[in-house]
Amino acid sequence: MTIDARIDNDNGALAVPTLGPVLRAVRDSRKVSRERLAFNAGVSSSYITHLEKGARERPTREVLDAIIRYLDRVVPLSVEERRQLRDLAGLTATGCPPLEELRAAVTPEMRGLLDQPLPAAITAVGGHVLACNPGWERAFPGTREGVNQFHWLFGCEYARRALVDWEAEVTLSVQAFRVAVGGFGGSETFTELLDELSRYPEFRRIWGGGGVATVPPMWRIRLRDLESGTERTVLVQTGMVHTGPYPGWLVSQYLIPVPC
Structure with a gap:
């Protein structure tokens, strides 16, 4: 396995999204002036100016809701845009536990969920694989406990071969990660991970596009067996693990076969 391909160290670090630039981008996309937005909110x-420049503290829920309501009347906001604005304003943010504590939070009962024939894994927000069964490792060659899924997607030689629709899958993953980063206040954990991922030109390209998305609880992907070359379609089912000391930080993932 190689996880150092397609790396470019000449580019600067990627910035964690913050409220000001995202708000300005949403406002500009609707051709709404600061004055018009301020009046309707x-x-x-000057408040909007300082907010977009990051020169004042986060807005209250009432102010942000008024801003969102007006922008939504001009051009409806997507679910992802709404969530990102609220997350970056700190209205839904939670503290970020260290990765070591997240690993320790995987209880024997959680690991018991992996004792089944379906490929399964427990990951942390940010893509770190905390536990997985052999079926998961066979489905995604090169993944194992301790591997970050983003490093696998962009740096492992097997990822492009195993994922038939690699471009679509990585685009969804990166755009969903943009939303997740906002939800945890641009913590140091994500800042460090972004700095690592900025070495991959493809990650930089998708991240730089600014798109946001949410991963549905179940979606289809096509996988290729690297030995036989055969392709199959599976459903990826995800769910937040709400037990343990860090509810919402752990994610369960299962691959369900789709009948031919």
């Missing part, structure tokens, strides 16, 4: 234009 019940604040001053």
Whole structure:
């Protein structure tokens, strides 16, 4: 296995999304002036200016809701845009536990969920594989406990071969990660991970596009067996693990075969 391909160290570090630039991008995309937004949100234009420049503290829930309501009337916001704005404003953010504590939070009962014929894994927000069974490792050659899924997607030689629709899968993953980063306040954990991932030109390209998405609880992907070359379609089922000391930080994932 090789996880150092397609790396470019000449580019600068990627920035963690913050409220100001995201708000300005949403406002500009609707061709709404600061003055017009301020009037309809019940604040001053200087407030919007300072907010977009990051020169003032996060807005209250009431102010942000007023901003979102007006922008939504001009052009409806997507679910992802709404969530990102609220997350970056700190209205849904939670503290980020160290990765070591997340690993320790995987209880024997959680690991028992992996004792089944279906490929399964327990991951952390940010893509770290905390536990997985042999079926998962066979489905995604090169993955194992301790591997980050983003490093596998962009740096492992097997990823492009195993994922038939590699471009679509990585685009969804990166855009969903943009939303998740906002939900945890641009913590140091994600800042460090972003710095690592910025070495991959493909990651930089997708991240730089600014798109956001949410991963549905179940979606189809096509996998290729690297030995036989045969392809199959499976359903990926995900769910938040709400037990243990860090509810919402652990994610269960299963691969369900789709009948031919």
